[in-house]
Amino acid sequence: MSGDYKSVSRVRARPRLLRILKSDWQLYVILSVPLIWLIIFCYVPMGGIVVAFQNYNIRRGIFRSDWVGLRYIKMFVNSPNFLQLIGNTLSLSVYSLLVGFPMPIILAIALNECRFASIKKTVQTLTYLPYFISTVVLISIMSQIFHLRFGVFNVLRNSLGMESVDIMGKASLFRHLYVWSGIWQGMGFEAVLYIAALTNISTEIKEAAIIDGANRFQCMINVDLPGILPTIIIMLILSVGNLMSVGFEKAYLMQNPGNLRQSELISTYIYKLGLEQAQYSFSTAVSLFNSATNFVLILTCNLIVRKLGGSGLW
Amino acid sequence: MVKKSRRRFEIADVSYLTVVWLIIIISSLMVLLPILHVLAASFSSSEAVIRGVYLWPRDFCLDGYTAVFQNSKVLRGFVNSVLYTVIGTAFNVVMTICAAYPLARNKLHGRKTIMMLFVFTMLFSGGMIPTYLVVHRLKLVDTFWSMIFPTAINVYLMIIARTFFENTIPNDLYEAAHIDGANDFQLFLYIAIPLSKAICAVLALRYAVQHWNDYYQAVLYIRSDGRQPLQIVLRNIMLATNIDIDSMSAMDVEQYAKLKQLSYLLKYSLIVISTIPMLVLYPFIQKYFIHGVMIGAIKG
Incomplete structure (x- = not known):
């Protein structure tokens, strides 16, 4: 936007976020359930691709399985x-x-x-x-x-x-x-x-x-x-x-x-x-x-x- | 000179139209014949089916259907499929509308970013095993909900719904209602939803077909017999070439052959039964389906 907006952007950063939340929070509430679904069932599995580089053990889970690099x-x-x-x-x-x-x-x-x-x-x-x-x-x-x-x-x-x-x-x-x-x-x-x-x-x-x-x-x-x-x-x-x-x-x-x-x-x-x-x-x-x-x-x-x-x- | 070239055009037109009609006729027959054959065979007697039933039932009888309905697995599968379809579709439509409506509002901040998050999943996904591991982690494997949750939103249909909201509800309407004091929840409940009956129908029909025909989810997540949908039951019956060994030892060869013929007939009837719900809906579906494709086409 205008030049002076940029110079005070740091000061305004919080109010801007608050303003967005104030005007849009109800839309975000409606959107939240689909978004949570998207994260759990689409993005978590994408992260789960790391098991390709592990010797994955279902009991130990992603965080405690051993890394094997490109072996598989x-x-x-x-x-x-x-x-x-x-x-x-x-x-x-x-x-x-x-x-x-x-x-x-x-x-x-x-x-x-x-x-x-x-x-x-x-x-x-x-x-x-x-x-x-x-x-x-x-x-x-x-x-x-x-x-x-x-x-x-x-x-x-x-x-x-x-x-x-x-x-x-x-x-x-x-x-x-x-x-x-x-x-x-x-x-x-x-x-x-x-x-x-x-x-x-x-x-x-x-x-x-x-x-x-x-x-x-x-x-x-x-x-x-x-x-x-x-x-x-x-x-x-x-x-x-x-x-x-x-x-x-x-x-x-x-x-x-x-x-x-x-x-x-x-x-x-x-x-x-x-x-x-x-x-x-x-x-x-x-x-x-x-x-x-x-x-x-x-x-x-x-x-x-x-x-x-x-x-x-x- | 002019007359001669005119004649040549006519010949070209005639041969072109012949090809056009050939294509139309062949493609219709190609679709029609197998369907007629399945219907005809399902209404024939088992002996006739073995001798060959083509496009019209021979020895009209309902043996196949009686045999199907005596099978408790089929009934259970049918009920399960109805439950998955009804509950799953309701859940799908609510989730899709809840995603599509906010993303259609151009006042929403970060709308492009969120949209990108959805669209990206169409290009790249975690794949079968990582998704399975998530479902497993959530302790959903072999539960009713494993057939519902992983496919809650079809991003393609969500985009269609979003385009619908953008095109049918003008921004001025929201603004006018907003000035009258309505908040976003009220805009959603009293303006967007009442105006979205057409898109809800499109979504419901497409999701319903998806659920009814689903095999993939069930083969991945469902273990116990009691929860299998009809598609799995059909598949298992198709694969079972032999009847239980126990009951076999007691009967002679002739009886065995008869049972084998009956099981072949039963498969035809089962095919018809597991398709009927969709075909009964078809005339209603078709209008909305094409409607849905059109909305998508505008976007493209």
Whole structure:
């Protein structure tokens, strides 16, 4: 503010704090419970990451466990499954991103071209529905349909004279099942955002393009796509930021001895180490390695977008 | 010349529209077929299901559903899931509104800093084990509250709620009420909350779906059978390929095969039952869900 304010700021420091408290204390009271929650359930666990550098003992707690430095991080990097875990996680997430990311955009553009409002609405409602189905139910449906003996897929194959295939138990099919069931579940939901962005594009630009002789395809490429590009970029950065954090739940639910070679991901490994074998420190070290990589990925991606002239996330 | 190019455009339009319609039809079928199949199978008899039920029930009967409701674990799981969903959602909405409202008031000092504290948790978190250790320390493991407290606020939804408050309640309104002598508590109770029914609906629906479908929290924190939600019960039944050994020794091969078929049918019915609550809500949910996405989109 003004110059003389600065010179007396020391003197005024206390009154200023008091003034803030006097005017805002009721808001702080309302905010206090969420803030306490945030500290206990988000920031204390962040501090708890230090167990990655300790030989953590649950009886002794964080303050009395022995420090071991980078031992567990090194142990993970040198462990025989390090490359396999990283490879499985990355190839699954890159595959999801490459195939799963464009799908909702394609669906949104197709629905946007549909001139029958009732059909558009029905299809939107329908494709949106699987989003409400839980992961457990999704995997259950898959294992019912692809059941080795009774599943409708194999019954159909048998009636056509083909042999039964154990779809769920094949390592080579795990990624396809994972990614395509994800598309099945999320496509309609993610399309909503793009449909919203598409309806915001002014019809005047489109009319001008048609007068200039563009056909509908050219309209889509030159008007619609650039119009939703900012939304696409934001969604892309968010997805890249999630590359390493492939959901634990779905992969864990889909795991069976047959596909473990490809379905063991960093997140499922963390769970097994930490909760099934109670190796808290090692597990946390693996998870720290994972989220650090993730953080770097999202920062890099944001930086690239900003260098290319986009607005980025921040 | 002009006529010729006009024709070419039409052909391009037709082929483009064909692709558009193909995409619409394929994606609708892709969603519809598995759902129809599950419904059809759940209403068939166990013999028919083994022989193959496609999109329409064969030998219509309710065997699957009777078998499901005779299972005490399923009933217990259903009740537990309802409790987790109702109590959890109420808690979520209150916490989220209590965080969103003050952060939407631009008179609040330090609002940006506090907001940053919330947003940072979206980018970086302690992870599974440190969070588990905190819950363990608080002696919450294997209690009802371990399903409620760790997920009390979804920061993304909190931002949506905050944006809603910022956009729907103008600052002038607060100031006018303030001049009339209302304090911040009164502004919150008598102005903000009555005007926030729409956002409360959005939040409640989204949190409810999250709770009902939750598996992660339960697999981390819940140990005892009596507290398991329906998703875990469903999972355990899906994994149980064989029936209890005890009851098996007493029966012959034919009976065993019959039970096995019934257990396959039962899974279909259980899938339907554990999804029904969400699907019944769906028509109501959908409007508000899309509404919620839109509010978020404005922010983006």
